[in-house]
Every structure is written in structure tokens, then in C-alpha cells.
Amino acid sequence: MNERPDAVLTEQAQDGRSGPHGTRLLHGWYSTGGRADLAEHLGRYGPPPLPPGRRPAIGLVQAVEEAGLTGRGGAAFPTGRKLRSVAARRGPAVVVANGMESEPASRKDEVLLDLAPHLVLDGAALAASAVGAAAVHLCLPRTRADQVHRLAAAVEERSRAGLDRVPVLVHALPHHYVSSEETSLVHWLNGGEARPTATPPRPFEKGVDGRPTLVDNVETLAHLALIARYGPQWFRGAGRPDAPGTTLVTLSGAVRAPGVYEIALGTQLGSALDTAGGAAEPLQAILVGGFFGSWLPAAGAAAVPFTRPDLAAAGAGPGAGVLVALAQDACGLAETARVLDYLAGQSARQCGPCTFGLPAVAEDFVQLAWGRADAALIERLHRRTGQLPGRGACRHPDGAARLAATALHAFAEDVHRHLAGGPCAAAGRPAVLPVPDTRSPESEGWR
Amino acid sequence: MTRTHRLGIDRIACDGRGLCAELLPELIALDEWGYPILHDTAVSEALLTHARRAVAACPVLALRLERATRD
Ligand SMILES: Cc1cc2nc3c(=O)[nH]c(=O)nc-3n(C[C@H](O)[C@H](O)[C@H](O)COP(=O)(O)O)c2cc1C
Ligand code: SF4
Numbered sequence: 224m225n226e227r228p229d230a231v232l233t234e235q236a237q238d239g240r241s242g243p244h245g246t247r248l249l250h251g252w253y254s255t256g257g258r259a260d261l262a263e264h265l266g267r268y269g270p271p272p273l274p275p276g277r278r279p280a281i282g283l284v285q286a287v288e289e290a291g292l293t294g295r296g297g298a299a300f301p302t303g304r305k306l307r308s309v310a311a312r313r314g315p316a317v318v319v320a321n322g323m324e325s326e327p328a329s330r331k332d333e334v335l336l337d338l339a340p341h342l343v344l345d346g347a348a349l350a351a352s353a354v355g356a357a358a359v360h361l362c363l364p365r366t367r368a369d370q371v372h373r374l375a376a377a378v379e380e381r382s383r384a385g386l387d388r389v390p391v392l393v394h395a396l397p398h399h400y401v402s403s404e405e406t407s408l409v410h411w412l413n414g415g416e417a418r419p420t421a422t423p424p425r426p427f428e429k430g431v432d433g434r435p436t437l438v439d440n441v442e443t444l445a446h447l448a449l450i451a452r453y454g455p456q457w458f459r460g461a462g463r464p465d466a467p468g469t470t471l472v473t474l475s476g477a478v479r480a481p482g483v484y485e486i487a488l489g490t491q492l493g494s495a496l497d498t499a500g501g502a503a504e505p506l507q508a509i510l511v512g513g514f515f516g517s518w519l520p521a522a523g524a525a526a527v528p529f530t531r532p533d534l535a536a537a538g539a540g541p542g543a544g545v546l547v548a549l550a551q552d553a554c555g556l557a558e559t560a561r562v563l564d565y566l567a568g569q570s571a572r573q574c575g576p577c578t579f580g581l582p583a584v585a586e587d588f589v590q591l592a593w594g595r596a597d598a599a600l601i602e603r604l605h606r607r608t609g610q611l612p613g614r615g616a617c618r619h620p621d622g623a624a625r626l627a628a629t630a631l632h633a634f635a636e637d638v639h640r641h642l643a644g645g646p647c648a649a650a651g652r653p654a655v656l657p658v659p660d661t662r663s664p665e666s667e668g669w670r
Numbered sequence: 671m672t673r674t675h676r677l678g679i680d681r682i683a684c685d686g687r688g689l690c691a692e693l694l695p696e697l698i699a700l701d702e703w704g705y706p707i708l709h710d711t712a713v714s715e716a717l718l719t720h721a722r723r724a725v726a727a728c729p730v731l732a733l734r735l736e737r738a739t740r741d
Contacts, residue, residue, distance in 0.1 A: 420682070421683065573682040575681070576681070579705075614705070615681050616680075616682045
């Protein structure tokens with residue numbers, strides 16, 4: 224990954240605060256090629272600039288608001304606004320760092336926690352100051368046991384160095400798709416199952432131990448750690464005024480050098496794929512966001528800037544920063560059918576529309592991809608996917624419905640072909656999207 | 671500023687008995703599995719009594735009516 228088009232990055236390495244290609248979170252990696260241990264981290268950044276006192280540090284909240292940082296866990300909600308609502312509640316708060324990364328096509332949180340663990344831990348400690356929290360909980364998937372051990376050791380090392388003011392607890396949770404949703408984390412931390420709970424109350428009102436709770440993605444916290452050091456103006460030096468900063472993306476599928484990269488917000492999807500060496504074959508579509516994301520036809524997608532408003536206008540969202548390039552000769556319907564089947568299996572089976580609707584949509588997609596489909600099936604799919612959004616305790620059904628609906632649109636020609644002549648030759652090819660071969664959450668347990 | 675009321679459903683508690691759709695068909699329909707679809711969450715003054723009745727009739731207390739302030 225030496226030759227990368229980086230014209231989109233408005234700020235280069237000169238200030239010493241950014242690495243090659245304008246990287247920020249991956250600066251250390253680009254400089255050394257290895258994991259940053261505590262000594263190296265302190266050498267580059269110094270200790271986290273924790274504001275004095277136990278009361279919420281409103282100055283830091285303000286800096287994050289001015290920076291325009293948005294959440295990198297999926298919903299792209301303004302982080303400053305979230306900090307402010309937690310800080311405004313009475314009594315000590317709690318910070319939960321979401322490092323679960325249940326999205327199978329995403330690797331960015333794993334990579335970030337591996338390469339720059341102390342940036343995330345700084346961010347968590349600083350967020351705790353910002354909202355007046357008395358504890359930090361770092362949630363990691365049980366399936367990444369090595370990472371859990373490394374992070375626990377990193378926390379231990381920081382505590383010996385006297386870096387953190389509040390206790391940081393590292394937890395290993397079940398790794399199901401909906402176990403990383405914020406109410407699932409809170410419920411698990413309170414001794415329950417890692418399944419979503421009904422809201423209200425939302426975590427910011429009443430979360431861990433009944434306290435106001437800030438749940439943030441680990442990448443969001445790492446950006447916060449840099450904003451606390453370098454200020455909002457520096458943060459806004461990359462990206463666009465209405466979508467400032469950089470973001471981690473996981474690029475995979477038909478690209479030459481799949482992996483995790485850092486791009487400026489506002490980078491066009493085509494240029495984003497170029498950071499991974501560009502398309503390895505002619506493309507037909509790009510999956511944007513993740514398994515709960517959207518299929519966009521490749522031709523129109525290449526010029527869409529990676530920002531929440533631009534993606535929304537194209538019918539997508541940044542999600543977990545996932546971009547999967549689908550080659551011309553793959554079968555988008557078969558890819559989608561496999562993912563829907565997985566998502567249906569991952570339902571927490573608590574809400575009727577999700578319990579019954581997801582398997583029904585998945586089954587119709589399986590018929591469409593590999594079996595016999597008729598026009599009634601298409602009509603049924605449109606109706607069912609239209610009825611799913613907003614009808615679960617969590618947004619799991621919304622995500623699955625979106626994937627299905629955008630597939631019908633992006634692969635409209637294939638739909639006609641499958642309806643007329645049955646499965647295409649490509650339907651039998653090996654899968655492009657990495658659908659985990661997991662047992663059902665029920666058999667593995669939610670606790 | 672007017673006071674309005676808003677309907678909400680606890681989707682985990684709801685087990686699809688369907689009484690709400692019978693008592694408040696103006697705002698609630700059922701999907702093919704018997705689970706409610708809200709046409710609109712805002713409850714007009716005219717429907718308030720019916721909405722209260724539907725909330726009270728839900729055997730699992732999944733339907734709720736919240737006061738909301740709107741500009
Ligand atoms: C089904 C589902 C799965 C989710 N999985 C994750 C996840 O793996 N990691 C994550 O950070 N957020 C995940 N989220 C979003 C979280 O609920 C929450 O919004 C997020 O952690 C907030 O952090 P942010 O504001 O920094 O993005 C998921 C949401 C849903 C509905
Ligand atoms: S919508 Fe689905 S995954 Fe979410 S809480 Fe309800 S049953 Fe569980």
C-alpha cells in the first residue's frame with residue numbers, strides 16, 4: 224500500500240499530528256508498521272489532557288461539538304450532542320466503549336484496538352471526564368480472546384503509570400449480531416442477557432447501574448482523544464465543513480488490496496476503493512455500510528461522497544464504514560440471500576415483526592436466488608420489507624429490510640432474469656460476503 | 671405550542687393479540703402475523719378516547735400513550 228491517491232485529504236503530514244496520506248488514527252501504524260505500546264503512545268501524544276475535577280468538563284463537550292464529530296458505530300449521530308445530554312443528567316455517569324464490532328464485513332475496530340489501543344483508552348478516559356463518569360466499561364467480543372487479554376494488560380499498564388482517573392473494566396461479551404446494540408450492552412453489564420431491551424429509558428437516561436450512560440464506538444472515542452489534544456479546528460482540517468474529519472473504512476471484495484484504511488470524510492466511493500488498490504475487476508455494485516447497509520449500483524456509486532447526507536441522498540448510510548466491491552460476474556441476489564438468512568438467524572426473537580418478518584423475507588430471497596420465484600414473490604417482498612422498519616425494539620429489522628430493498632433495486636435486471644429463467648450461473652459461485660458460519664444465538668447463549 | 675398525544679408500542683412486550691387494531695382501526699392495522707402497524711403515532715383530539723380505550727385493553731400493557739409537546 225505505497226502508492227495511494229490522497230488528493231482528497233486536505234491536510235498532509237507536515238504538522239506532525241497526522242501521518243502519511245493524512246492518516247490520524249492510523250498515523251502510528253504508518254510510521255512504525257507495528258502496534259503502539261504505552262511508551263510509544265506517550266512519546267507521540269503525551270498523557271491524555273484530563274481536565275481537573277470530577278464534574279462534567281463542559282469545555283471538552285464544547286470542543287467535540289465544534290469539531291462536528293459524529294458516531295462511527297453506525298448511526299453517525301453527533302457525538303457532542305450525546306455527551307451533552309449525558310453530562311446534563313444528575314449524578315455520576317458511566318461510559319461504555321463499544322468495541323464489539325458485530326458487523327462481519329468490518330474489521331476496523333479490531334484493527335484500531337490492535338494498533339492504537341491507548342488512543343481508544345485515552346478517548347474513553349476523556350469522555351468520562353466530559354460527562355462526569357465514575358467508571359468506564361470496554362466491551363469486546365468473547366471470540367477475540369487475544370485482543371481481550373491485550374487490552375486488559377494495556378489497562379493494567381496505564382493504571383500502574385497512574386494515567387487514568389476512573390476505573391476501566393474490560394469485558395468479554397457473546398458475539399451475536401444484536402449483542403453489540405447499545406441496550407444489549409447495558410443489559411449485559413447489568414447482569415442480564417446481551418439482547419436489546421425496550422426503550423425508553425434510553426441508556427443516556429438510565430443505563431449501567433441505573434446511571435446516565437454514554438455508549439460510544441471505540442473509533443469515535445479515538446477521534447475524541449485527538450480533538451481533546453489538538454482542538455476542533457485541527458479536526459476540521461480534513462474532510463468537508465459539513466462532514467469533518469477522517470474515518471476508518473474496511474474495504475473488501477473485488478479490490479486489489481483489501482483491508483482497513485483511513486479516508487477523509489467526503490472522499491468519493493470510487494476514490495475510497497482506490498486506496499485499496501482499486502477495483503480488481505469490473506464492478507456491478509458496492510455494498511455500503513455493512514450487512515445492515517445498502518447496495519448501490521457501481522456506476523452511480525463511484526462519484527458519491529462518503530458523508531452521511533450524500534449517502535442518504537443515494538439511499539445509503541456510512542454504517543460501520545464498510546465498502547464491499549461486487550464484481551460484475553457475481554450474483555448479488557445470492558449474496559443478499561445468504562446475508563438475510565444470517566440476519567434472520569441473529570434476531571433476538573423478542574419482537575413479532577423481527578421474529579416472523581426476517582425469516583419470511585430471507586426465505587423469499589433464497590427462492591429468488593436459487594429456486595423458483597414468481598411475480599407474487601416480488602410483490603410480497605416489497606410489501607414485507609416496507610413494513611419492517613421501525614417495528615422492533617432495536618433497529619435490526621430496519622437494517623435487514625434496507626439490505627433486501629436496495630438489493631431488489633440494484634439488481635433489478637438480475638431479478639427479471641431469475642424470474643424468467645431461474646437461477647443464473649453465478650448463483651452457484653463461492654460467496655463474496657463473509658457470512659459467518661455460526662450456530663444460532665440461542666444455542667450459544669446470550670449471557 | 672399545542673399538547674398532543676403520541677402512541678408507542680413496546681415491541682418486546684407485544685405478542686400480537688390484536689385488540690388495539692379492533693379498538694383503534696383509524697391508527698392501527700395488523701400485519702400478516704397479527705402484529706400492529708401504526709399508521710401515525712400522533713393521536714388527534716377526536717381519537718383520544720378510543721386511543722385510551724385501546725391502551726387500557728392491551729392485556730400485556732404493550733401499548734402506551736404519551737403526552738408530547740409540539741410547536
Ligand atoms: C443490530 C445493531 C448492531 C450494532 N452493532 C454495533 C457494533 O458492533 N459496534 C458499535 O459501535 N455500534 C453498534 N451498533 C450501534 C450502537 O447501538 C450504538 O449506537 C453505538 O455504539 C453508539 O456509538 P457511536 O455514537 O460512537 O456511533 C449497533 C446497532 C444495532 C441496531
Ligand atoms: S427487533 Fe429483533 S433483534 Fe431487535 S430486539 Fe426485537 S427481536 Fe431482538
